[in-house]
Amino acid sequence: MKVFISADIEGTAGIAHWDEAERTHADWAEFRALMTAEVVAACEGARAAGASEVVIKDAHDSGRNLILDRLPDYVRIVRGWSGHPDAMMFGLDAGFAAAIYTGYHSKAGSEANPLAHTSNLRISRLILNGEVASEFTVNALCAAGYGVPSVFLAGDAQMCAEARAMVPGLATVETLEGAGRASTSLSPAWSRRLIREGVAAALSGDFAAALPARAERYEVVIEFNNPTDAYRAGWYPGAYAHGPRAVAFAHADFAEILRALVFLKV
Known part of the structure; x- marks a missing residue:
């Protein structure tokens, strides 16, 4: 194991x-x-x-x-x-x-x-499918x-x-x-x-079922403390503004959410 x-x-x-x-x-x-x-x-x-x-x-x-x-x-x-x-x-x-x-x-x-x-510490909240994550x-x-x-x-x-x-x-x-x-x-x-x-x-024990529920589609929203960070992150392909200090990205494959986060949260 x-x-x-x-x-x-x-x-x-x-x-x-x-x-x-x-x-x-x-x-x-x-x-x-x-x-x-x-x-x-x-x-x-x-x-x-x-x-x-x-x-x-x-x-x-x-x-x-x-x-x-x-x-x-x-x-x-x-x-x-x-x-x-x-x-x-x-x-x-x-x-x-x-x-x-x-x-x-x-x-x-x-x-x-x-x-x-x-x-x-530049991120005030990270929201995944409407829930703070x-x-x-x-x-x-x-x-x-x-x-x-x-x-x-x-x-x-x-x-x-x-x-x-x-x-x-x-x-x-x-x-x-x-x-x-x-x-x-x-x-x-x-x-x-x-x-x-x-x-x-x-x-x-029997832990095989210890898996989170998966969604059909994911939207991640990053709310930054500073609007300039949101502006920069918004240049990632497929990202879009989500308020004055926030940027979002959506995809059906969570692996693509992970890929986007590499560049959005820097």
């Missing part, structure tokens, strides 16, 4: 400030270690459930956050950004049994995490395009609730809950234990 992990940091237990997520700040060293430890816990849970190989996409910011020497010997790691439309899911294919998500966070416009955002929304649909179920997510409480609502049977660990600029969190050790146990249980 091959398992894919998409690892972010803003939903890691204990996190509360952007300084802790930015590699140029001294606080990042502590939180890259905590991010790594949660990923290792997920790997251990997958191994306990029978995984022969785990592929991890380091999916935060530079894509160079995880401390490599702490990863188990049955792991392959995807670092940096290729430019491929799969983005945070790059490295996934139809040969994987399941996708797992660690360190995930609430969407842009949410107050459920002090670090809530979608893709970057998170990075998980996009990534779970990406996985579903390969026929890969999304079985487990660790992250803030609102992200967990939305992921469970989107994907039947998905298991979660709620690492923290935001309130304004503060967060109330599990201890890192507690979070790691729950992740290890949760992943093992999720992968030991």
Whole structure:
């Protein structure tokens, strides 16, 4: 059994400030270690459930956050950004049994995490088929395009609730809950234990149906903080204005939505 992990940091237990997520700040060293430890816990849970190989996409910011020497010997790691439309899911294919998500966070416009955002801080909201979407929304649909179920997510409480609502049977660990600029969190050790146990249980059950509903057609709308970003994005072939600070793109194939997002959200 091959398992894919998409690892972010803003939903890691204990996190509360952007300084802790930015590699140029001294606080990042502590939180890259905590991010790594949660990923290792997920790997251990997958191994306990029978995984022969785990592929991890380091999916935060530079894509160079995880401390490599702490990863188990049955792991392959995807670092940096290729430019491929799969983005945070790059490295996934139809040969994987399941996708797992660690360190995930609430969407842009949410107050459920002090670090809530979608893709970057220039985007005020990303809307998919009329619903405000998170990075998980996009990534779970990406996985579903390969026929890969999304079985487990660790992250803030609102992200967990939305992921469970989107994907039947998905298991979660709620690492923290935001309130304004503060967060109330599990201890890192507690979070790691729950992740290890949760992943093992999720992968030991029947998770084949853990797939989001697919639509016949998709429309993605990106609302930017600055109208000049919308103007630039509007030059992508097939994109169209959707208000004073927004641009949209529609297609029946979600893979084309992913391709468009590479250029629209830059």
